[in-house]
Each structure stands twice: as C-alpha cells, then as structure tokens.
Amino acid sequence: MPTSQELTQWALSKGLRLNGIAAHNFPQRGMGIVAKKHFHAGDVLLSVPLSALRTERTVPENIRNCIKNISVQGLLATDLMLDTSQSSTLWKDSVPTKEDMKKAIPFMWEPMLQALLPEAASKLLAIQKQKFRSDWDSVSAALPAVSYDDFVYSWFIVGTRTFYYTHPDTQEPLDSNECLALVPFADYFNHVDVGCKVTFSSTGYTFCAERKIRKGEEICTNYGNHSNDFLLAEYGFVLEDNKWDEIPLDKVLLTLFSAKQKEILQEENFWGDYVLDEHSVCYRTQVAVRLLCMPIQTWRNSLESGFDDYDEYQGAADTILREALGIYSKAAYEKLEQVLELSAHLASPKGMLGKRWKQIHLLISTAIDGLGGQKLE
Numbered sequence: 402m403p404t405s406q407e408l409t410q411w412a413l414s415k416g417l418r419l420n421g422i423a424a425h426n427f428p429q430r431g432m433g434i435v436a437k438k439h440f441h442a443g444d445v446l447l448s449v450p451l452s453a454l455r456t457e458r459t460v461p462e463n464i465r466n467c468i469k470n471i472s473v474q475g476l477l478a479t480d481l482m483l484d485t486s487q488s489s490t491l492w493k494d495s496v497p498t499k500e501d502m503k504k505a506i507p508f509m510w511e512p513m514l515q516a517l518l519p520e521a522a523s524k525l526l527a528i529q530k531q532k533f534r535s536d537w538d539s540v541s542a543a544l545p546a547v548s549y550d551d552f553v554y555s556w557f558i559v560g561t562r563t564f565y566y567t568h569p570d571t572q573e574p575l576d577s578n579e580c581l582a583l584v585p586f587a588d589y590f591n592h593v594d595v596g597c598k599v600t601f602s603s604t605g606y607t608f609c610a611e612r613k614i615r616k617g618e619e620i621c622t623n624y625g626n627h628s629n630d631f632l633l634a635e636y637g638f639v640l641e642d643n644k645w646d647e648i649p650l651d652k653v654l655l656t657l658f659s660a661k662q663k664e665i666l667q668e669e670n671f672w673g674d675y676v677l678d679e680h681s682v683c684y685r686t687q688v689a690v691r692l693l694c695m696p697i698q699t700w701r702n703s704l705e706s707g708f709d710d711y712d713e714y715q716g717a718a719d720t721i722l723r724e725a726l727g728i729y730s731k732a733a734y735e736k737l738e739q740v741l742e743l744s745a746h747l748a749s750p751k752g753m754l755g756k757r758w759k760q761i762h763l764l765i766s767t768a769i770d771g772l773g774g775q776k777l778e
C-alpha cells in the first residue's frame with residue numbers, strides 16, 4: 402500500500418491542488434481523506450483538473466473500438482483491468498484489493514448470503530446482475546482471454562468510485578447512469594449523509610468545506626441521498642447514522658387492497674412505492690391506507706382538500722399500519738436470527754447483514770411505538 406506522502410506527490414504530479422488534506426487509512430473504512438489543518442465553511446479543500454480524470458474518452462481507441470454495446474462503467478472497468486501504465490500504478494495499488502471487495506460487495510457473495518439481503522438491496526442486486534451480464538457478454542466476446550474474476554473486480558472498483566461527469570461538449574445527457582468519471586485521489590473521500598460540497602464545472606471538480614473542520618478530522622463527501630440498503634448493495638457498507646435511510650413497505654401493504662381499491666389507487670397515482678423512514682411512513686402510505694378505512698367518496702374529497710392527520714379515520718388507519726408493520730417486524734427479526742447463525746468465517750457479510758437487519762427492526766419498532774403500539778422484542 403503506498404504511503405500518504407507518495408499519494409500526495411502522485412496527485413500533485415497529475416495537476417491536483419491539495420489545500421491541507423491528505424489520504425489516510427481509517428479503520429473499517431479503508432482509505433479516506435484527513436484534514437491536516439483547520440478549515441472554515443467555504444474553504445477550498447481540493448481541486449481536480451479535467452486532465453486528471455479517467456472517462457469514456459480517455460479509454461484507448463483500440464479498447465473502445467473492439468468492444469460493442471458496453472456501458473461506460475464496463476468500458477472504464479476494462480480500461481482499468483488492462484492498464485499496466487507506470488503512471489497509474491500507485492493509484493491502482495491504493496484501492497481495495499480483490500479480497501476486500503469479495504467480503505464487502507453483495508454481488509460477490511455466495512447465493513446463501515445474497516438470499517439474506519433486505520428486499521431493497523436484493524432488488525438492486527438483481528439490476529446489477531443484469532447490467533453486469535450484458536457488459537461481461539460484450540467484453541468476453543471481444544477479449545476472450547480476460548478473466549471473469551478480474552472483470553467483476555474492476556467493474557465494482559469503478560462502480561464504487563465514479564463521480565457524475567459529462568464532457569463539456571455533451572448536450573443534454575440521455576442517461577445519468579452513463580455520466581461517469583473516475584477521479585483519482587478524490588475517490589478516497591468516504592461517504593456521510595451530509596458531506597463536503599462538491600462542484601463540477603468545465604474546469605474540473607472543486608471540493609469545499611461545508612462547515613468548520615478541525616485538524617485531524619476525516620473529511621467525507623456525500624455520494625447521494627442514499628438509504629442504507631442502497632449503500633449496502635452498491636458500496637458494501639451501511640452508515641450508523643443516515644438521515645436518508647428508509648425501507649420499502651410494498652410487500653406488507655399491497656396485499657391489503659381489493660382489486661377495486663388497487664384500480665382507484667392506480668388511477669390517482671398512489672399505487673405502491675410506500676416507504677418508512679426514521680420519522681414515519683410516507684405520505685403515499687398514509688393516503689393509500691386511508692382508502693382501507695374511509696368511504697370512497699370521502700377519500701376522494703380528502704384527496705382534493707388534503708388529508709388531516711388527526712381526523713376520525715386516523716385510529717383505524719393506525720390499526721392497519723400497526724398490524725402490517727408487526728408482520729414486517731417479525732420477518733425482520735427472523736432474518737436477523739438467520740444472520741446470527743452464520744458461521745464465524747463469514748464475519749464481514751455477517752456483521753453487515755446483522756447491522757442492517759437490526760436497523761430495519763428498529764425502524765419498524767419505532768414506527769409502531771409512534772402509532773401507540775406495544776414495544777416489540
């Protein structure tokens with residue numbers, strides 16, 4: 402693993418401007434960025450010129466031309482995998498190893514562990530599998546000597562480290578999933594729910610302090626307002642404190658509605674996408690559940706005038722929610738028990754899955770308590 406000084410020198414040689422920050426190894430999080438001095442809100446921490454980026458256009462033509470129908474992530478991964486240039490060795494040596502990734506990234510887990518993922522993470526995994534399969538088909542057809550294992554590793558190194566990027570010449574981008582760039586050194590920033598300010602312009606990326614930062618503190622960015630299920634599936638970790646966390650409720654709620662009620666909710670655009678966050682169930686959920694306890698015309702009138710949280714139907718709506726959440730809570734508890742039975746040699750996935758199911762169980766229990774229900778085990 403290169404030293405912090407070596408990485409600083411390497412970054413400077415690529416034209417980056419570091420203002421009192423350095424790469425640093427943090428326990429449980431791998432490489433991150435540390436403040437070497439005090440900062441005030443608004444201070445510039447790091448500037449990265451466009452010339453330092455790895456984008457679709459920096460991939461050598463011989464690679465670009467020989468692979469058909471590949472995503473930008475797949476193309477960057479192929480380039481990274483085949484890159485033996487001296488100038489990127491140091492950065493390549495600083496990113497997590499294949500073994501680290503195998504422990505953290507659910508895509509690389511064995512099916513028995515994948516089956517223990519929460520619903521939202523599992524759905525994301527299914528999408529990844531489809532996207533990866535398509536890229537792998539294209540790469541293996543063009544470059545038959547490439548190893549599957551190496552490509553999976555590179556694909557996730559890219560997936561966990563890219564920033565939103567569009568070339569200055571690009572008009573309106575069609576698909577934001579294809580607007581990607583690797584930003585070496587800046588990709589050492591770890592994630593928090595509210596991170597330092599990142600701006601992208603025609604000259605590159607600028608990272609600024611969003612608050613006072615003390616010397617010695619870790620400085621993080623925000624990869625997006627993601628739930629912990631998203632972070633788990635896409636990045637291989639979950640946050641302890643995450644103001645954006647939420648869990649889907651469709652599985653326990655959709656079955657409660659009759660065909661007629663489903664039709665009404667679909668007509669009014671309130672069918673599905675029900676979620677629970679750390680405060681309460683979402684507005685969509687409240688509206689839909691009211692349909693289960695209100696006369697249809699009263700429900701329609703309320704839809705126009707706005708639902709009053711404390712009207713005469715609140716108690717009935719709470720009872721329905723309490724029962725549905727109770728079922729969810731029991732299922733979460735059973736999953737947690739299954740996770741706790743996993744063998745000790747699976748410590749990393751076991752720890753992460755256990756943490757996530759505990760968080761889910763707590764979210765549900767807190768919501769039930771908020772409805773006046775009994776505290777759950």
Ligand SMILES: C[S@@+](CC[C@H](N)C(=O)[O-])C[C@H]1O[C@@H](n2cnc3c(N)ncnc32)[C@H](O)[C@@H]1O
Binds near residue numbers: 429562590593637638
């Ligand atoms: C963009 S990289 C950040 C640098 C990375 N830590 C490294 O060692 O190179 C994203 C990866 O860092 C790790 N990471 C980022 N934020 C984290 C956090 N808050 N807690 C634990 N791991 C985190 C995850 O492994 C994630 O896939």
